[in-house]
Amino acid sequence: MLCQNCQKNEATTHIKRVINGETTEKHLCQSCAKKLGYDYDGFFDDFSFSIPNIFSGFFSDAPRALAGLRADRCETCGSSFDDIIRTGMVGCADCYERFYDRLLPSIQRIHGRAKHAGRIPFTVTAETEAQPKAQEAVAEPTTEEKIRRLQADMQKAIDCQNFEQAAVLRDNIKALRGEN
Amino acid sequence: MKWYENTAGNGDIVLSTRIRLARNLKNYPFPARLSADEKEKVNAVVKDALLTEQNQAGFDYIKMEDLSSVEAVSLAEKHLISPEFASENAGRALILSKDEDVSIMLNEEDHVRIQVIYPGLALEEAYARALEFDTALEQKAAVAFDERLGYLTQCPTNLGTGLRASVMLHLPALSGSGAMRRLATTIAKLGLTIRGAYGEGSRPVGDIFQLSNQVTLGISEQAALQNLNAIALQVIAQEKNARAALLKDDTFIDRIWRAYGILKSAHMLSCSEFTDLASLVRLGAAEGVLDISLPTLNRLLVEMQPATINVAEGRRCTAAERDVIRAKAVKEALG
Numbered sequence: 134m135l136c137q138n139c140q141k142n143e144a145t146t147h148i149k150r151v152i153n154g155e156t157t158e159k160h161l162c163q164s165c166a167k168k169l170g171y172d173y174d175g176f177f178d179d180f181s182f183s184i185p186n187i188f189s190g191f192f193s194d195a196p197r198a199l200a201g202l203r204a205d206r207c208e209t210c211g212s213s214f215d216d217i218i219r220t221g222m223v224g225c226a227d228c229y230e231r232f233y234d235r236l237l238p239s240i241q242r243i244h245g246r247a248k249h250a251g252r253i254p255f256t257v258t259a260e261t262e263a264q265p266k267a268q269e270a271v272a273e274p275t276t277e278e279k280i281r282r283l284q285a286d287m288q289k290a291i292d293c294q295n296f297e298q299a300a301v302l303r304d305n306i307k308a309l310r311g312e313n
Numbered sequence: 314m315k316w317y318e319n320t321a322g323n324g325d326i327v328l329s330t331r332i333r334l335a336r337n338l339k340n341y342p343f344p345a346r347l348s349a350d351e352k353e354k355v356n357a358v359v360k361d362a363l364l365t366e367q368n369q370a371g372f373d374y375i376k377m378e379d380l381s382s383v384e385a386v387s388l389a390e391k392h393l394i395s396p397e398f399a400s401e402n403a404g405r406a407l408i409l410s411k412d413e414d415v416s417i418m419l420n421e422e423d424h425v426r427i428q429v430i431y432p433g434l435a436l437e438e439a440y441a442r443a444l445e446f447d448t449a450l451e452q453k454a455a456v457a458f459d460e461r462l463g464y465l466t467q468c469p470t471n472l473g474t475g476l477r478a479s480v481m482l483h484l485p486a487l488s489g490s491g492a493m494r495r496l497a498t499t500i501a502k503l504g505l506t507i508r509g510a511y512g513e514g515s516r517p518v519g520d521i522f523q524l525s526n527q528v529t530l531g532i533s534e535q536a537a538l539q540n541l542n543a544i545a546l547q548v549i550a551q552e553k554n555a556r557a558a559l560l561k562d563d564t565f566i567d568r569i570w571r572a573y574g575i576l577k578s579a580h581m582l583s584c585s586e587f588t589d590l591a592s593l594v595r596l597g598a599a600e601g602v603l604d605i606s607l608p609t610l611n612r613l614l615v616e617m618q619p620a621t622i623n624v625a626e627g628r629r630c631t632a633a634e635r636d637v638i639r640a641k642a643v644k645e646a647l648g
Contacts, residue, residue, distance in 0.1 A: 210342040222422075225342035226457035226465045240462070240469050245504075246531025249463030251474035254451040289535060295441070298448050 136162035140219060207231045252289065253282055255301055280309050315413045317391075317611040321433025324607055325599035326549050328481040328521065328614075329430050331392065332439040334447055335466045335475035336425040339455040343467035344404075344420045352404025352420045359425055362453035363408060363417065363446055373409050377402035383629060386620035392430065392481075394418055417446065422467050423475075425450060432611075434545060436478055436538045463530060473530030478538055480545045481510055485520040485596045486555035487548075493522070496548065504528045505544055511588070519588035519614065524548065560600055569597035576643050581636040587617055587643065609646055617642065 136144045142162035206213045212224030214232050223229060229236065241247045283306045290299035316329050337343060341355050360374055377385065377398070385399035393416040394407060408417040418426040427446045429439045450456060457465040463473035471477070487493055493507075500507050507524045509517020524545055526537045559565045572593035576582070582590075595610045597603040615621065622635050630638065 210346050212346065220345065222345050222467050223343060223465075223469060224346050226337065226339055226459075229459060229462055229465055236469065240472060240530065243470055244473065244528050244530035246528075248461060248531055249459070249473050250531050250536075251463055251476070251533045253460075254456050254458050255448075285533075295444060295448065 134160050136160065136165050138162070138165035205231075253286060255286065255298060255305065276309055280306055283309070316430045316432045317615045318608050319432040320607045320611070321431070321435055323434045323546075323549055324432065326483055326552050327434040327545070328483055328611055329392075329432055330435045330439050331477075331479045331481070332427075332429045332436070332443045333477040333479075334425075334427040334443050335423040335464065335471045335477075336427065336447065336450060337457040337465060337467070338424050339457045341424065344422065344424060345467060347404070347420070349404040355424050356404070356406045356419045358454050359417075359419055359450065360406070360408065362450050365449075371411050372415075373407075373411065375407045375409060377405040377407060383620050383623045387618070387624040388416075390618040390621050391615055393428075395421060397421070415442065415446070423471070434480060434542070434549075436480070436542050440476075440478070440534065440538055471529055473528075473532070474534050474537065476529055476534050476537060477525055478541050479523050479525035480541065482507075482522045482524055482545070482548060482552070483520060483592070483595060483599075484522050484548070484552050485592045486559050487552050488517075488520040488522075489559070490555055492551070492555070496551070500524070500544060500548075503540065503544060504532075505541060507548075518585060520592045521614075556596065556600055560602070566597075566602060569593050569602050573597065573603055573647070577647050578644070579640045581633070582617075582640040582643060583632070583636050584617065584619055584639070587639055588614065591643075605647060613643060613646055 134144045136142050137160050139162060142164065144160035145163050146161045146166040147158070207224055207228045208231070209227040210224035212228055214235055217223055217228065217232065217236075223236070237247055283302050287299050287302040287306065290296070290302060321327075338355060338358060341347060341351060344352065344355075347355065364372055364374065380388075380402070382399070385394070385402065386396075388394045388407070388409075389396045389399040391413065393409065393413060395418070398405065398407075398418050398421045404420050406419040408415075408419070410416070414430055416428045416430070418428070427443050427450075429443045431439045431442075459465055464471075464475040466472055466475055484493070487496065497507050504527055505524060506527050507522050510521040510523040511518040524541065526541050529537070532540075572590040576587070576590050576594060591610060591614060594603060594605065595607070595614075598605040598607055598610060616625070617639050619632075619635060622638055623629055626638065
C-alpha cells in the first residue's frame with residue numbers, strides 16, 4: 134500500500150486514532166510519519182493536525198484525473214496542478230498566476246471571497262509607480278483606486294503609530310496625484 | 314519580561330494574545346519545494362532584513378539544527394514555534410527576542426512566520442509590533458504579493474492578509490457547564506474558531522481555549538482584529554457570568570480549596586493532574602477566593618510542561634522523575 138500522504142513510498146506506519154468515538158486510520162511512509170509528527174513519544178498526538186491534508190480535502194472534487202493528463206507545469210518551480218492538489222501546497226508565487234483559474238473555486242470555498250481587502254506592501258505600490266505602463270496594460274486599478282488604497286494604508290499606519298511608513302505612503306500619494 | 318510572567322487587560326480570563334503573519338519571498342519557491350541549501354539562502358535574506366545593528370542585541374538567531382529535539386519541543390510547549398516546526402530541523406531557523414515576545418520562524422510552512430505574543434487581551438498592540446517586522450522585511454526583500462489574492466502563501470488557507478490572530482482564554486466555568494459546544498457552533502458562524510489550546514476532545518487540558526480568526530482573504534487586518542476582539546469580549550463576559558454563578562455554591566468553593574490543598578502537598582504531580590487542578594486554582598485566584606498571583610500560575614502552566622522541565626533539568630527525565638520535580642516546584646511557587 135502506498136503512503137496516503139505522499140502517494141510515493143510504501144506505507145510502513147499504521148496510525149489508528151479514536152476521537153469522540155470516531156475511528157480514523159492512516160497509512161504513512163516513514164518520512165511522512167516523521168514529517169507529520171507521529172514519531173515523538175506521543176507528544177504530537179494531541180497537537181498535530183496537518184494543514185496540507187485538510188487543504189487537499191478542499192480540492193477533493195477538483196477534476197484531478199483530468200488535471201493529471203495535462204502536462205502543463207509552472208515554469209518557475211516545475212509544479213503541476215496535480216502536485217498542488219495532491220500535497221495541498223502551492224509550489225511558488227508564480228503557481229498562483231499559472232493556475233489561477235483552477236485554484237480560484239477552492240480559494241472561494243475556503244474564504245467565501247477571493248478579493249484581497251487588506252494591507253498592500255508599500256514596495257508594491259512603489260513598483261507600480263515605476264512601471265505605470267505595464268500596469269495599465271493589464272487594466273489594473275485606476276490611479277484613483279490606488280490613491281484610495283494608499284490613503285487607507287496610510288491611515289492604518291498612523292493608527293499603528295508607524296509614522297515612518299505613513300510618511301512614505303503620503304509621498305507616494307503625492308506622486309500619484311502629480312501624475313494626473 | 315516574558316508574557317507568562319506578566320498580566321494585562323482581562324488577565325483573569327485571557328492568558329495571552331498572539332499575532333502571526335505569513336510571508337514569502339517572491340523570488341524563491343515555497344519551502345516544500347526548496348532544498349536545504351536554498352532554505353539557507355532564504356534565511357540569510359530574511360535575517361539580513363530583520364536583524365539590524367540597532368535591534369540585534371535583543372534577539373537570538375537560532376539554527377534549528379543546533380537545538381536538541383527536547384529544546385525544540387519546549388519552544389513548542391511555550392507556543393513560540395509550531396509543533397510541526399519542532400519536528401523537522403533541516404534548513405530551518407528561528408529569530409527569537411530575548412523576552413520571548415517575538416518569534417519569527419524561517420522556512421516553516423512559509424518562508425517567514427512573524428509571531429508576537431503579548432500577555433492579556435492586546436490585539437492592536439501585538440499587531441503593531443508584528444507590523445514593524447513586516448515593514449522591515451518588505452523594505453529589504455521582495456515579498457510575494459498579488460493584487461487579487463493578497464500575500465501569497467504556500468497553503469491557500471492563509472492567502473490575503475496572512476494574518477492569524479488568536480486569544481488564549483481560560484474558560485473553566487463555561488467548559489465545566491458544557492456550554493462550549495454551543496459556543497463553538499455560534500463562533501464558527503462568525504468566521505472564527507475556538508478550540509482547546511492543548512489537546513483535543515470535549516474538555517481540553519486546563520480548560521484553556523484558543524479563539525482565532527479563520528478567514529484571511531477579503532477582510533482587512535483591522536476588521537479581522539476588531540471582530541476577534543468583539544467576540545473575545547463576549548466570551549469573556551459569558552465566562553464571568555458563569556463564574557459568578559459557580560462561586561455562589563459552597564461545594565464549588567470547596568473544590569477550589571481542595572485542588573489548592575493537593576497542589577500544596579502532593580509529592581508527585583502528573584502533567585494532566587497538575588493542569589486540571591491548576592485550572593481550578595487559577596479560577597480561585599482570579600476571583601479572589603485564593604491569594605495567589607496570576608503570573609505565578611501562568612508561569613507554572615508554561616514551565617511545568619514535560620519538555621520544558623527536561624530543558625530546565627538539562628537531561629531527559631523519566632515521567633515519574635518529572636512528576637516529583639513538578640510537585641516540588643509547584644509547592645515552592647505556591648509558598
